[in-house]
Amino acid sequence: MPGRSRYAVPVDYFIMLGICFLFIVLAFCMNTPSMVMEGFLKIQTSRSVLITDYIELAGIGAAFVNSAILTIFNLFLLIVNKRDPNGKIIASLFLTIGFSLFGKNMLNTLPIIAGVWLYGKVAGKKFSEMVIFAMVSATIAPIVSEIAFLNEEFNIIKFITAYFIGIFVGFIFPVVADYVKVMHNHYCLYNGGIAGGFIATMFAGFLRSINIEIIPENLWDTEHTFQLAIVAYSIALALIVYGFITDKPLNAVAKFFNLLKEKDPEDCDYLTKYHNTCYINIGIMCIVSTTVMLVLGYPINGPILGGIFTVSGFAACGKHLRNATPIIIGSILAVYLNHLDSMSSVNTLAILFSTGLAPIAGRYGWHWGIITGFLHVSIAVFIGDVNGGLNLYNNGFAGSFIAVLILPIIIIFRRINSKIKKKDKS
Numbered sequence: 001m002p003g004r005s006r007y008a009v010p011v012d013y014f015i016m017l018g019i020c021f022l023f024i025v026l027a028f029c030m031n032t033p034s035m036v037m038e039g040f041l042k043i044q045t046s047r048s049v050l051i052t053d054y055i056e057l058a059g060i061g062a063a064f065v066n067s068a069i070l071t072i073f074n075l076f077l078l079i080v081n082k083r084d085p086n087g088k089i090i091a092s093l094f095l096t097i098g099f100s101l102f103g104k105n106m107l108n109t110l111p112i113i114a115g116v117w118l119y120g121k122v123a124g125k126k127f128s129e130m131v132i133f134a135m136v137s138a139t140i141a142p143i144v145s146e147i148a149f150l151n152e153e154f155n156i157i158k159f160i161t162a163y164f165i166g167i168f169v170g171f172i173f174p175v176v177a178d179y180v181k182v183m184h185n186h187y188c189l190y191n192g193g194i195a196g197g198f199i200a201t202m203f204a205g206f207l208r209s210i211n212i213e214i215i216p217e218n219l220w221d222t223e224h225t226f227q228l229a230i231v232a233y234s235i236a237l238a239l240i241v242y243g244f245i246t247d248k249p250l251n252a253v254a255k256f257f258n259l260l261k262e263k264d265p266e267d268c269d270y271l272t273k274y275h276n277t278c279y280i281n282i283g284i285m286c287i288v289s290t291t292v293m294l295v296l297g298y299p300i301n302g303p304i305l306g307g308i309f310t311v312s313g314f315a316a317c318g319k320h321l322r323n324a325t326p327i328i329i330g331s332i333l334a335v336y337l338n339h340l341d342s343m344s345s346v347n348t349l350a351i352l353f354s355t356g357l358a359p360i361a362g363r364y365g366w367h368w369g370i371i372t373g374f375l376h377v378s379i380a381v382f383i384g385d386v387n388g389g390l391n392l393y394n395n396g397f398a399g400s401f402i403a404v405l406i407l408p409i410i411i412i413f414r415r416i417n418s419k420i421k422k423k424d425k426s
């Protein structure tokens with residue numbers, strides 16, 4: 001129509017779409033169509049609380065299809081609302097790809113997205129402004145599944161109740177997410193996980209108060225490490241190659257080293273600042289996180305691959321090799337020093353997700369990064385008990401406590417150090 005500008009779908013969305021199509025092709029190569037369909041339906045009707053590895057629950061094909069469908073749906077929302085990509089959007093898409101392997105599905109996500117849309121209507125905001133909230137709000141999707149499939153029995157009353165509750169939590173999510181930013185001053189990248197943690201804790205407390213016990217899951221696949229590692233490495237290498245071939249190689253290298261110098265937690269949209277070179281950073285962080293898991297002897301499964309994709313996605317808005325490495329070192333030290341089995345699922349995931357606090361290491365140095373990573377694991381492995389696994393981005397919730405604790409301590413020590421240096425000079 002004349003007078004209306006056309007919206008050209010950004011290449012970034014085609015890249016994400018390519019990953020989705022790869023997942024669909026792999027799904028039907030690894031499992032028969034009937035196995036995929038049966039497993040997909042099983043995923044939709046599962047409780048989905050932490051830790052429900054969809055690969056263990058329903059098969060690798062069904063898990064891949066679930067991930068692809070939910071991510072394509074989010075891409076559809078972005079394109080229809082003509083939202084141009086930035087670092088946060090790419091991170092949110094990778095979150096969707098990853099967490100749709102262990103907790104998110106279309107059935108438990110839709111009412112929460114509807115709630116975010118409803119909030120936008122009431123607040124007088126366009127959905128294009130709310131779409132990131134809609135994407136990350138699925139951190140509390142298990143609330144819907146837990147109520148809908150309580151005692152693993154289907155009941156239409158429970159299902160309708162679950163959907164109304166999903167709409168309600170989606171409605172309040174943007175407000176809570178905006179409010180909790182002041183807690184960590186942008187030093188925890190998983191802001192959605194913090195908001196989700198508070199909402200999930202509220203609901204877990206309510207359910208327990210009416211004598212409904214939330215039973216955590218521990219579905220953990222150990223049979224597909226080789227295949228999933230190949231998938232992770234292949235995607236990473238493709239992104240790195242794309243970053244180089246879409247820019248002059250020497251120019252891309254120069255941009256990448258500039259990206260590694262980034263320290264400002266409030267100005268970390270690497271996609272906008274570095275464009276396609278950002279994909280080199282994403283690919284490298286994917287390779288590093290996958291390799292760390294393999295070297296430590298952990299299986300690559302749905303939750304671990306979800307963690308790897310989370311590390312990769314936030315390489316578009318806050319993580320890079322220099323600020324994430326000290327956090328990883330600190331978290332590994334904590335894992336091997338705490339009383340839990342070093343191979344336990346909570347320990348394993350804490351290593352990957354601890355990198356949400358990477359901006360602290362970037363701003364204040366590697367030594368504070370190691371301390372931060374160590375402390376993160378100490379809280380993250382137990383914080384899930386508070387909300388019963390109803391918050392998928394649980395390490396983000398733990399990260400908020402660490403940020404609130406560590407930042408004032410850092411400031412105090414820096415002031416003391418500054419005074420000592422002044423005395424020495426005088």
